[in-house]
Structures are given as structure tokens and as C-alpha cells.
Amino acid sequence: MKTAEMSVPEIIRETAATLKSAGFDAWLVGGCVRDLLIGREPKDWDITTNARPEDIQKLFEETFYENNYGTVGVVTQSENPKLKVVEITPYRIEGKYSNARHPDEVRFSDKLEDDLERRDFTINAIAYDVMSGEMRDLHGGREDLARKVIVAVGDPHKRFEEDALRMLRAIRISAELDFAIDTQTATGIAANAAQLGKISRERVRDELVRIVMSERPLQALYMAQRLGILKYVLPELEEGLGCNQNQAHSFDVFEHLLRSLQHAADKNWSLDIRLSALLHDIGKPATREWSEEKKDWTFHGHDVVSAKMTKKILNDLKFPKDTVSKVSNLVRAHMFFSDPDVVTLSAVRRLIARVGQENIVDLVNLRVCDRIGTGRPKEHPFRLRKYMSMIDEAMRDPVSVGMLKIDGAKLIEKGEAPGPRIGWILHALLEEVLDEPSKNTEEYLEKRAGEMSDMADEALKELGEKGKDRKTEEEEAEVKKLRAKHHVS
Ligand code: ATP
Ligand code: MG
Numbered sequence: 001m002k003t004a005e006m007s008v009p010e011i012i013r014e015t016a017a018t019l020k021s022a023g024f025d026a027w028l029v030g031g032c033v034r035d036l037l038i039g040r041e042p043k044d045w046d047i048t049t050n051a052r053p054e055d056i057q058k059l060f061e062e063t064f065y066e067n068n069y070g071t072v073g074v075v076t077q078s079e080n081p082k083l084k085v086v087e088i089t090p091y092r093i094e095g096k097y098s099n100a101r102h103p104d105e106v107r108f109s110d111k112l113e114d115d116l117e118r119r120d121f122t123i124n125a126i127a128y129d130v131m132s133g134e135m136r137d138l139h140g141g142r143e144d145l146a147r148k149v150i151v152a153v154g155d156p157h158k159r160f161e162e163d164a165l166r167m168l169r170a171i172r173i174s175a176e177l178d179f180a181i182d183t184q185t186a187t188g189i190a191a192n193a194a195q196l197g198k199i200s201r202e203r204v205r206d207e208l209v210r211i212v213m214s215e216r217p218l219q220a221l222y223m224a225q226r227l228g229i230l231k232y233v234l235p236e237l238e239e240g241l242g243c244n245q246n247q248a249h250s251f252d253v254f255e256h257l258l259r260s261l262q263h264a265a266d267k268n269w270s271l272d273i274r275l276s277a278l279l280h281d282i283g284k285p286a287t288r289e290w291s292e293e294k295k296d297w298t299f300h301g302h303d304v305v306s307a308k309m310t311k312k313i314l315n316d317l318k319f320p321k322d323t324v325s326k327v328s329n330l331v332r333a334h335m336f337f338s339d340p341d342v343v344t345l346s347a348v349r350r351l352i353a354r355v356g357q358e359n360i361v362d363l364v365n366l367r368v369c370d371r372i373g374t375g376r377p378k379e380h381p382f383r384l385r386k387y388m389s390m391i392d393e394a395m396r397d398p399v400s401v402g403m404l405k406i407d408g409a410k411l412i413e414k415g416e417a418p419g420p421r422i423g424w425i426l427h428a429l430l431e432e433v434l435d436e437p438s439k440n441t442e443e444y445l446e447k448r449a450g451e452m453s454d455m456a457d458e459a460l461k462e463l464g465e466k467g468k469d470r471k472t473e474e475e476e477a478e479v480k481k482l483r484a485k486h487h488v489s
Pocket of ligand 1: 043124163165
């Protein structure tokens with residue numbers, strides 16, 4: 001393992017030097033020391049010191065102090081976003097926790113030992129003095145780094161009881177570093193799993209995102225399941241355990257979803273694709289029915305139910321609205337694939353119109369994850385390539401209202417009153433153009449719009465919302481039926 005000759009940025013050295021020349025200690029601590037020791041680039045830099053917040057604020061030109069933990073942010077001149085703010089925290093002693101979330105009080109200390117003792121894992125509790133090169137490793141962190149294990153500092157039971165988020169941090173760090181979790185630490189997690197229910201959904205989400213974005217989400221989520229904390233992160237995922245599928249699959253729904261996600265990670269695809277891969281069949285357990293005729297399981301409407309569940313799950317975890325709508329949209333559409341030898345170009349155009357041009361490549365990638373996740377990839381990649389070339393072709397045709405050779409302004413100019421009728425007419429015209437792109441001419445569309453202008457509201461609305469609304473109603477009915485059957489509200 002590399003030792004202290006580590007590449008610490010100049011700005012960090014200067015910050016430490018300022019503290020030291022004023023007579024205070026300055027130790028790098030936490031993830032940055034851990035990462036330096038294993039040759040990984042630190043995500044952020046933390047300094048701990050015996051100076052108090054007031055002292056720190058006096059020593060640096062630009063600082064902010066807006067929390068209850070004593071952490072002062074020092075604003076630097078650096079262009080690098082990771083170095084723009086260096087966080088300096090006074091030595092702290094672990095306070096009493098009565099809610100598994102926040103210490104009841106924050107107490108400062110004069111001793112580095114106290115501060116190292118309150119940290120979560122031994123590998124995160126190594127202090128390094130950049131000025132002298134000295135290391136303080138009171139809990140065997142370097143040894144655990146070499147063994148690649150995550151070990152709680154002190155009694156794991158107590159530490160997880162104090163702060164339940166640490167359990168999820170253990171899994172996340174193990175996913176990011178490919179470390180094992182020490183047996184006693186794992187036992188402590190299993191015993192305190194239910195405490196995770198007290199942690200805010202935003203904090204759970206942040207750790208979940210890091211797990212999903214790591215190189216090995218499959219391994220990590222399996223571990224979370226085994227240790228009993230997945231129930232408090234994504235309970236719906238556990239319903240897929242032992243939920244066997246039809247002949248096309250080697251795995252139960254749970255493993256299929258994790259393998260689909262793992263493929264997205266192997267490809268280094270975006271968070272949106274990864275979440276879609278993880279959730280695309282989340283509604284399968286609720287829709288599973290045995291078919292005597294097929295002598296196999298069926299999952300009718302699982303795409304619709306999965307999309308609804310995805311929306312709810314991501315909203316509960318406080319994901320941004322864009323993420324929720326994009327991911328549930330992809331999940332809703334994931335069954336699009338049909339035999340490119342029989343599918344028509346107009347069906348492909350309708351698919352693009354429904355999911356949006358900007359999402360179509362992600363949808364195909366989701367399909368790739370789904371395919372690999374079966375463990376029995378039956379579709380030859382050739383078929384997918386052929387479908388992709390049809391998508392390319394269809395993308396040259398008009399697939400949205402904005403691509404029509406007529407717009408709302410033109411309709412108004414021709415005498416149509418502003419209001420919902422404009423939208424109905426444009427959508428009705430798009431329906432025709434999706435079937436037959438050559439109809440996208442000013443001449444034809446103006447003529448058809450003229451005819452539609454004479455239609456009564458009721459009839460025009462029906463025409464305009466034909467493609468879109470009919471589908472939604474059917475979906476609502478389907479979901480109601482399923483809910484009733486499974487007694488869920
Ligand atoms: P990364 O920066 O890669 O996210 P990290 O380990 O540095 O990983 P931070 O959230 O930056 O994570 O926390 C910095 C340090 O603060 C940790 O290394 C650990 O020593 C301590 N720490 C963070 N969260 C906790 C916690 N919940 N309980 C105890 N110590 C913690
Ligand atoms: Mg950090």
C-alpha cells in the first residue's frame with residue numbers, strides 16, 4: 001500500500017498550514033485519507049482540528065458556518081469543484097443519540113482520539129497530518145484497508161443504534177470499494193435493520209443512488225437483502241424474491257431486476273437507465289397469474305403496474321420530478337419490442353411519439369438490460385439492431401405536434417378560436433401523419449384542419465385524444481382490477 005507520499009492538492013496543504021501556523025492541529029481525516037491510501041481520487045476533503053468554529057472563521061478570508069455540527073466551509077480560489085470549499089470540523093465527541101438520526105447535542109473536544117472514535121468505520125477513522133507526514137490510525141484502519149473489510153469503530157450494535165444511516169453507508173462503501181463487511185459489523189446491521197425506517201427518505205435516496213451508480217449494484221443490493229435492510233430501502237423489490245417467471249427466464253423477478261441493473265452498470269449507463277432497469281418489472285409479482293392453457297405464468301399489464309409503482313417509489317424517495325417522469329415513462333414502454341420482421345414503420349413512429357424522441361435510445365438500452373437480465377438472451381442482438389435501424393428511419397418522419405407543417409398560430413389565423421380545440425386539431429392531424437408521413441404538407445393539413453373546424457367540440461375532442469386518452473383509460477381500468485384482486489389501494 002502507498003504511504004504518506006500522497007498527492008494532496010496544494011490548496012489543502014495551504015489550508016492545513018494556516019491552521020498550524022496559528023498554533024492549531026490540522027488533520028486530514030475520513031474518506032479522503034482512505035482514498036489516498038488506496039490510490040483512489042477523493043470525492044471531497046475534510047480537515048479536523050482543535051480550533052473552534054470562531055477560530056476557524058477568523059483565520060480564513062471567506063467562510064460559512066450554517067450547521068449545528070461545527071463544520072466551517074472555507075471557500076478557496078480553486079477552480080476545481082472538489083476544492084472550492086474545504087470543510088473544517090472541530091474535534092467532536094460522540095453525543096447521545098435518542099432517535100437513531102441526530103445526536104442530541106454536539107460536543108467539541110480537544111483530543112483527536114475522541115474525534116476518531118465517533119467516526120463510522122475504521123477505514124474512515126485514519127488521520128493524516130500533511131505538514132509532518134504523521135498518521136494516527138488508532139482503530140486499525142490501514143490493516144482493514146489492506147484486508148478490504150469494513151469494520152465499525154467500537155461496538156457495531158451501539159454505533160448502528162446511534163445512527164441508522166451508517167448501515168446503508170456500509171453497503172454503499174462496500175459497493176464503491178469492493179470491500180467485504182466484517183462479520184460482527186454485519187451482525188450489528190442485521191440486528192438494527194429496522195432502525196433504518198427512521199432515516200429521512202432523502203438521505204436513504206442519496207445512498208441508494210450511490211449504490212446504483214457504483215460498479216457493483218447487484219452484489220450490494222443482494223447484501224442489503226441478506227442483512228435485512230433492503231426492506232427499509234425498496235421493499236417492493238423484495239416481493240420479487242422467489243417469484244418465478246415463465247420459460248423465457250432463468251431467474252426470479254428479484255434476480256432478474258438486479259441483473260438488468262448490473263448490465264446497465266457494466267455499460268456505465270446513466271442513472272435514469274439504471275433505475276429503469278432496476279424497476280422495470282417491479283409490478284410483476286402483483287400481476288402474476290397461472291395460465292392453464294399455456295401451462296406457464298403470465299404477467300398481463302405488468303408494464304402498466306410497474307410504471308405506476310415506479311412513480312410512487314421514486315416520489316416517496318423524493319427523486320426530482322424529471323427523474324420520476326422519465327423513469328416511469330421508460331418502464332411503461334419497456335415491452336415495446338416486437339419482431340422487426342412484422343412490425344410496421346408506423347407502429348415504430350407511434351412508439352417514438354409516445355416515449356419522446358429524446359428517450360428512445362434509453363428505451364432501447366433498457367431493452368438490452370432486460371434481455372441480458374433474463375440469463376437466456378433469446379433475442380439475437382441482430383434483431384435489436386434491425387429494430388434500431390427502423391427507429392433511425394422513423395426518426396426522420398414527423399413524430400410530434402411540433403414537427404407538423406402547421407401550428408396553432410396558423411389555425412387561429414384561419415379563424416379557429418384560441419382554446420383547447422387547437423390542441424385537439426393538432427393531435428388529430430398528428431395521428432394521420434403518424435400513419436402516413438407524406439401527409440405532412442401545409443396544403444393537406446390546412447385542408448383537413450378546415451374540415452375539423454366544422455366539427456362539434458365533443459367529436460373533435462374524441463378525435464384529438466384518440467391515441468393518447470384511450471390508452472390511459474384502459475390502463476386505469478386494468479390497474480383498478482389488479483388492485484381489487486390483490487387488495488391494495
Ligand atoms: P465519500 O466522500 O466518498 O462520500 P466519505 O467516507 O468521505 O466518503 P463523507 O460523507 O464525506 O463520506 O464523510 C466524511 C467522514 O465523516 C467519513 O469518512 C466518516 O469518518 C465520517 N462520517 C460521515 N458520516 C458519518 C456517520 N453517519 N457516522 C459517523 N461518521 C460519519
Ligand atoms: Mg468525503
